[in-house]
Amino acid sequence: MRPAQQITRRAFVTASATAAGGLLVSLYLDRPLRAQQVPVPGQNPRIYPPDAFIELRPDGKIVIQVNRLEFGQGVQTALPMLLADEMDADWSQVAAELAPAADIYRDPVRGIQMVGGSGSIATSFQQYRELGARTRAMLVAAAAERWKVAPEQCRTEASVVRGPAGQSATYAELAEGAARIPVPATVQLKKPADFRLVGKRVRRLDSRPKCDGSQRFGLDLDVLGMKVALVAHPPVFGARPKTVDDTAARGLTGVAQVFEIPTVSGGTAVAVVADKFWTAKQARDQLKIEWDLAAVERPDSAQLWATYKQLAGTPGNVAVTRGDQTSLDALASGDRLVAEYEFPFLAHSPMEPLNTTVRFDEGRAEVWAGSQFQTVDQAAIAEVLGLKPEQVTFHTEMAGGGFGRRATADSHVQREAAEIAKRVPGTPIKLIWTREDDVQGGYYRPMHAHRVEVGVGPSGLPVAWRHVVVGQSIVTGTPFAAFMVRNGVDRTAVEGVADTDYAIPNFHVSVHHPTPNVPVLWWRSVGHTHTAFVMETLIDELAARAKMDPIAYRRRLLNPDAKKLRAALDLMEEKSAPWRAKLARNHAAGIACHECFGTAVACAVDVSIENKRPRIHRATVAIDAGLVVNPLSVEAQCQGALVFGLSQLMANGAITLKDGRVEQSNFDRYTPPYIVDAPVAVDVHIVPSIENPTGCGEPPVPVISPAVVNALSKLTGKRYRTLPLLTV
Amino acid sequence: MAPATYELTVNGQKRSVTADPGTPLLWILRDELKLTGTKYGCGIAACGACTVHVGGVATRSCVVPVSLIGDRPIVTIEAISQDPVGRAVQDAWVSHDVVQCGYCQSGQIMSAVALLKRNRKPTDKNIEESMGGNICRCGTYVRIREAIKMAGAQP
């Protein structure tokens, strides 16, 4: 730990030198890999020096560096809980800070500093516990030295060490002595039964500043001498201007500069630098740009659907195949079912519009960004500015949501900010994407077509399954492709289908990856957003066809070793049984379950139809995420994730393109759920577990839309296979 | 248009600003007065992140030009704790752990305070009407409902 404010640069540098290199491991851990990822107490090869993570202040305050972006998911509270618990720190004195980009703050498993794949707790569980335990051991050693007793004779509680003869000293008093104690190589971690914070409903550390306006987000940054930049992006991805008339824009008071910058998709954009946002906005509005659209491909949703549907009728690159592929065709037509699905492009639209602030000076730069990929973004900015990554000081700013949008392999927002900053050295530039830039700016959840042929056996269970997925690859062309694309299959497009826990003997999944000119990206829960919808609506349909209870049907079909999913299903069934048994008139219950990122979620919803839209009166969620660090946070994540998942069902829940241009530009036509679209009440139940923790930010997203649609099907007798849900 | 000078009453203080008459109140607050608790989310009155009270009425500051404010007092999130209802709402928000990313919450709280000032016992329907234009992308709606009811139940 760092005693008394002394931020020891030297200690920090030493720590960085011992850091594991930039080994980029998997975002998505394969099933066998998951076992290795399980942290084994005492065997973590890496010893993280506490002084890079913990500062003990003389007033007793304990400031913990969080090596992740906080953007709502609660990691800024959960990681300090782990550390403070092992340290026996006084929780009321704990504060958290978002760590800047640095090697020491890279994800211990993934090798880069990042948030993704719902992995923050899973991969830093051991790390933060050990940090706390080591710190505690050092404080105890310092106390033992002072009192000339054996460390084993000392106890700790609430930031105080107590000795055998009634001695006591606070952690703050012991900080300086502890800093001289060598970091212990091995430490004893607590048994789950001894946790004081872990497993308790602990409130967020960042609530109050987010309720009184004092929390600073990236967009709120005010650096001395700062200017605001807005960019006029090409209306079609990759296009360039033919002519730019910026006379009127330049004539506005407060406009400093207007110039062209390259975009990562090979086009050219026009940047406006002004004193304030409103000036920059007016100047951008007054630019007269004639774009050259002849040279770029102009994607069109209607045409893409036609192509996608055609592709879905032909086999693609094989993701998984088992059993006998001729068995399906051998079945009588009455035992076969064909289902075709459509999923549109979706924008993430985090509430805080995208932004990054960069100041470029001779030989160095300083950056403030709410980034999910600090390591990647820092390197990208350095590249644009001709610097080394370590010459770029990168502050992690609190971010207003992200859902994957702040994790781009090409760092396009950061590159844009750096391109602008490069032209005005010495002036901090705050690049702001307006909501229009965000909605029209690409990096969408890819559109997908699915075509599934199912053969039903005499028991009513599926015996053959042929599934074709059509959709862009998210990771092709990025460094992630090396371990996420195999044999022409981007794992993120078929996850949730190819690895389904339903035991279907003859099973074939293949995929086509068309390459239309639209940048795409992971959207909270990634491929599961569409694959779980297909699986969970089809399975429900098959259950109805077999006249079986949908829960019992799933239970029969699930692999015996799908323990988490079974546990979640059982718990959901038990907790929702009372209200499912006495539904109001014209209400129906719908259910769905799904496992992703190592976490299983089951959900039941009480739905009626109001104003031709689904009205969700209640949702019951059960989740098995292994050992839960903060049940309050898991509850909140489940509740929030359901609402996010409902984005897919909104009537205005689609991004569409016409002749290359995105047709929506703001929340009026690309509309996220409002309060009336969300469940009125959500009760969340956690499967008790001492298994290693898995994530909960994404796993509850996929279940809600199939659950709602399954309820609607009961009410209307219709099947819903095209999203968004235009009519009920 | 040529800039003009406006005398505003913001959070009980007189503030003089010189700006283009068409500048939305949101950007006066954020860029001129450095009151960044009021957020920009959409700029078209579709998300509620920019909600402030103008003359006691919950108002989307992103679409109200500064020239139309006149002498109506403006209250922003930074001063809402001075109001007993405001304080109760903030406390309820904290005790219910409402916030996630927090970006929408200034607007949510300003809308909730306006509601509770009119109606201390709002039904779910009242809540949906008054909060119906505030987007929370993190989906904190269930907790918002609970917190509003709790704040309304305060003496």
Ligand code: FES
């Ligand atoms: S920013 Fe004003 S309503 Fe969205």
Ligand code: FES
């Ligand atoms: S808390 Fe994140 S948008 Fe509401």
